[in-house]
Amino acid sequence: xxxxxxxxxxFLSGWTACAAAAGPATSSHGGEAGAHAxxxxxxxxxxxxxxLGPLPVTNSMVVTWIAAxxxxxxxxxxxxxxxxxxxxxxxxxxxxxxxxYDFLEGVIGRDLVRKTxxxxxxxxxxxxxxxxxxxxxxxxxxxxxxxxxxxxxxxKPLFRGGNADLNMTAAMAMIFFAFWTVWAxxxxxxxxxxxxxxxxxxxxxxxxxxxxxxxxFAVGILEVISILFRPVSLSFRLYGNxxxxxxxxxxxxxxxxxxxxxxAVFSVLLPIPFYFMExxxxxxxxxxxxxxxxxxxxxxxxxxxxxxxxxxH
Amino acid sequence: xxxxxxxxxxxSDLGQMARDTxxxxxxxxxxxxxxxxxxxxxxxxxxxxxxxPILTVLEERRERIAESLRNAEQIKQELARAEAQAKEILAQxxxxxxxxxxxxxxxxxxxxxxxxxxxIAAAEDIIAKAREAAAQDHARMLAELKREIGRLVVQTTVxxxxxxxxxxxxxxxxxxxxxxxxTR
Numbered sequence: 001x002x003x004x005x006x007x008x009x010x011f012l013s014g015w016t017a018c019a020a021a022a023g024p025a026t027s028s029h030g031g032e033a034g035a036h037a038x039x040x041x042x043x044x045x046x047x048x049x050x051x052l053g054p055l056p057v058t059n060s061m062v063v064t065w066i067a068a069x070x071x072x073x074x075x076x077x078x079x080x081x082x083x084x085x086x087x088x089x090x091x092x093x094x095x096x097x098x099x100x101y102d103f104l105e106g107v108i109g110r111d112l113v114r115k116t117x118x119x120x121x122x123x124x125x126x127x128x129x130x131x132x133x134x135x136x137x138x139x140x141x142x143x144x145x146x147x148x149x150x151x152x153x154x155x156k157p158l159f160r161g162g163n164a165d166l167n168m169t170a171a172m173a174m175i176f177f178a179f180w181t182v183w184a185x186x187x188x189x190x191x192x193x194x195x196x197x198x199x200x201x202x203x204x205x206x207x208x209x210x211x212x213x214x215x216x217f218a219v220g221i222l223e224v225i226s227i228l229f230r231p232v233s234l235s236f237r238l239y240g241n242x243x244x245x246x247x248x249x250x251x252x253x254x255x256x257x258x259x260x261x262x263x264a265v266f267s268v269l270l271p272i273p274f275y276f277m278e279x280x281x282x283x284x285x286x287x288x289x290x291x292x293x294x295x296x297x298x299x300x301x302x303x304x305x306x307x308x309x310x311x312x313h
Numbered sequence: 314x315x316x317x318x319x320x321x322x323x324x325s326d327l328g329q330m331a332r333d334t335x336x337x338x339x340x341x342x343x344x345x346x347x348x349x350x351x352x353x354x355x356x357x358x359x360x361x362x363x364x365x366p367i368l369t370v371l372e373e374r375r376e377r378i379a380e381s382l383r384n385a386e387q388i389k390q391e392l393a394r395a396e397a398q399a400k401e402i403l404a405q406x407x408x409x410x411x412x413x414x415x416x417x418x419x420x421x422x423x424x425x426x427x428x429x430x431x432x433i434a435a436a437e438d439i440i441a442k443a444r445e446a447a448a449q450d451h452a453r454m455l456a457e458l459k460r461e462i463g464r465l466v467v468q469t470t471v472x473x474x475x476x477x478x479x480x481x482x483x484x485x486x487x488x489x490x491x492x493x494x495x496t497r
Binding site for chain 2: 072
């Protein structure tokens with residue numbers, strides 16, 4: 001209950017802050033665009049909002065750090081004194097962690113989940129938390145702008161969806177790729193990994209065996225290319241979905257421009273159904289990222305029984 | 314030669330494409346590393362503050378539940394054993410009580426018989442004594458009666474005859490009367 005009240009409070013404060021910072025023309029997510037006619041939507045790259053020493057900090061990094069800090073503080077506060085009979089936030093964390101653990105155990109097996117749970121759970125929780133926190137009013141609407149003849153135009157938003165930044169999604173994908181490689185070598189050894197990718201599958205002998213070796217070596221090359229492209233597909237899938245979601249919300253908020261009363265009403269009402277859809281998209285994308293990375297790991301770490309079992313890539 | 318030039322051209326095009334893509338989407342090394350560090354910190358913090366303590370607690374709780382279930386099963390078995398023992402003891406007690414009741418009945422019957430016999434013997438004794446006493450009384454009464462009759466005979470004879478009888482006559486007459494009474 002306290003959590004719900006807290007979330008509501010943050011939501012409302014975000015809403016009012018958004019209105020305060022952006023003025024009357026920016027009362028909802030993406031509302032800044034409604035102040036001008038020549039709107040081009042969300043830029044594909046995040047914008048640098050300030051510098052932290054030599055590091056230029058982008059608006060998506062701000063949201064990512066807020067999400068990260070929020071998660072860490074929430075976990076720390078909820079689990080500082082763990083009680084035998086859980087209640088409140090501890091109950092929530094226990095439910096989340098246990099559900100994820102059981103789910104992943106069903107997907108990748110008991111042994112592998114012990115070693116890799118921390119990564120997949122973090123992937124899911126962090127992506128989900130970042131996706132949902134990026135839906136708060138104020139993300140994309142609070143920031144620096146200019147007054148044009150069509151009204152206020154936001155040019156440098158302070159906040160941007162954390163996963164609407166290819167650096168974030170690519171970072172997670174590359175970290176996964178690095179750990180995937182480590183886990184693959186730990187599970188199979190160098191020879192095992194090589195055979196897993198290039199080795200012939202199925203029972204054969206003589207000339208047929210020789211042909212199978214050649215064929216599966218060629219398949220292995222394709223497999224390597226597919227493995228190398230996994231980080232690209234993972235990062236662009238997540239980025240694309242979240243970036244598209246933010247653009248969709250912004251488009252819905254700015255769709256009705258005339259008359260003024262309709263603009264005021266529909267800039268609030270039209271995005272609402274899409275907020276629910278984006279809540280779902282945020283959950284689905286977190287689940288997809290976690291599931292794909294888990295399945296990729298399971299496929300390379302699973303030992304084949306004999307030479308007959310294909311690894312099903 | 315031409316093939317190598319073609320590959321080099323393709324590689325160059327791909328490289329340019331990658332650079333354009335990175336530029337379009339704002340992908341650069343400092344931000345990429347910063348996000349890697351952010352994710353790493355979150356992963357470490359969640360592992361330290363959430364996964365590790367929760368999984369430990371869940372494991373402990375699982376063990377405690379398993380132990381409780383084992384204890385419950387043990388208690389159930391012990392209860393069943395105790396119930397069986399209680400039933401057995403009750404059955405034994407029932408048998409023993411039956412035996413005791415039967416023994417008590419037999420003892421009571423024996424006692425009753427003994428007492429009855431004693432009572433009968435006492436009654437018979439009393440009857441015999443009564444009979445004996447009655448016989449003695451009868452004999453004494455007869456003897457007294459004989460003596461009285463003898464005396465009456467003597468007195469009657471004295472009165473009728475007017476003769477003074479000697480003690481010898483009196484004794485003889487009394488004996489004669491007693492003999493005649495005995496024959497009747």
